[in-house]
Amino acid sequence: MFNTPMMNSKEIRKSFIHFFERRGHTIVPSAPVIPHDDPTLLFTNAGMNQFKDVFLGTGRREYKRAVNSQKCIRVSGKHNDLEEVGRDTYHHTFFEMLGNWSFGDYYKKEAIAWAWELLTKEWKLDPARLYATVFETDDEAERGWKEMTTIDHSHVLRFGKKDNFWEMGETGPCGPCSEVHIDLTPDRSGLNLVNAGDPRVMEIWNLVFIQYNRDEKGNLTPLPAKHVDTGMGYERMCAVLQGKKSNYDTDLFAPIIERICEITEKRYQGEHASGTQLETDIAIRVVADHVRMLTFSIADGGIPSNEGRGYVMRRILRRAARFGRNLGMHQPFLFPEIREKQEHIERVIKGEEESFNSTLDRGLEIFESVARRVAGSGTGTRGPGSRGVFPGEEAFKLYDTFGFPLDLTELMAQERGMSVDAAAFHALMEEQRARSRSEGSTPAGRAIISGTKEDARKFDTSGIEHRATFVGYDAYESEAKVLR
Secondary structure (H helix, E strand, O other): OOOOOOOOHHHHHHHHHHHHHOOOOEEOOOOOOOOOOOOOOOOOOOHHHHHHHHHHOOOOOOOOEEEEEEEEEOEEOOEEOHHHOOOOOOOOOEEEEEEEEEEOOOOHHHHHHHHHHHHHHHOOOOHHHEEEEEEOOOHHHHHHHHHHOOOOHHHEEEEOHHHHEEEOOOOEEEEEEEEEEEEOOOOOOOHHHOOOOOOOEEEEEEEEEEEEEEOOOOOEEEEEEEEEEEEEEHHHHHHHHOOOOOHHHOOOOHHHHHHHHHHHOOOOOOOOOOHHHHHHHHHHHHHHHHHHHHHHHHHOOOOOOOOHHHHHHHHHHHHHHHHHHHOOOOOOOOOOOOOOOHHHHHHHHHHHHHHHHHHHHHHHHHHHHHHHHHHHHOOOOOOOOOOOEEOHHHHHHHHHHHOOOHHHHHHHHHHOOOEEOHHHHHHHHHHHHHHHHHHOOOOOOOOOOOOOHHHHHHOOOOOOOOOOOOOOOOOOOOOOOOOO
């Protein structure tokens, strides 16, 4: 389909970075996916995170142009692709974002011209397969595409705020953006599929032009300095340049999937999979994706826990464990990609898996029993095709006693054509929090355990004379005395 040079993933990343380095950009290392200096973020979710102070006008850099490949995680909040992961072939919890930035230096015309040059001259993508979208009132960006590139003018399309306007938050820096989409249809007939959520025409690059500040009343005023912030999906671009139909067929995922198949003795088909084979493929893709997210999170200092980003990590690990169980994986599985800190990563993931495995089978039995009862009684049926509503009380029991996150129960219910009474679940959760607040502190003789009730029973320290001091605010590790 493309007359592009065959490059592996490392060569593609290197090619992008060196292209902009030759044009005066400073190479900036990726920030950790665990943002240790930004309490507003659970995870680094975009390349611009480490430059946020520049856009807000509270910080400066010694360079005006930057380029990097940023490790990103999107599993919560506005940027949440979790439900799509595995079910399609191009969404991920962990991914890399290739980006270039201008801090009050070049602007729309240069950003557009260089994007076109890299895609069509350096990487030799077919210009007839590329579309550029611009914000509905951005005449400057439209002129940039038509004057600075050889794009077919009918391929420059205007869209509204939903698709082509970027905002850091409800207030603060913002501006229009211009996205590059690639048409992967066999006959290049994808005009009407741009921004339609169809994988045959896929966004590959977003050029953001930060030129306004939005105040508390919603008014836009021009910024004294205009900035460029671009982001390219690395995994998607690897699939395009390697001629693959799926991100999971690239050299970024192929070794992981090969290892999963080796351990589970399952076959991964990929394109045209259906029925039980499709379910197997989905499970393999979920495990492959989630283990990358966990590996990089733990390598950058994250630890699974019951709060904040640690709880998100625990949810992801348990989601992966459940899909692994569908593949016949009853023992902890591990496919680390990072040699540095590998022993630490293995220890953390293996410990979490072993803890969850001890309750997973019993929790699955209870879920199946309740699901059969609900389906048989027709409780809460919601129209054609619905098999009922899984009670929130039972979902809370699975969470509280067996460590099943709500979204895991919702996933299993969805697979059976059911929904979960999330309102009842959250009401019970709030009741539990209220009880915890009223109790104030842990009774003497009881250890504080981050886990399920099953875990807590194993760690009852009643009757032991001891005095404990919490050191977790200052360190991840500490020496301790075994009391019994």
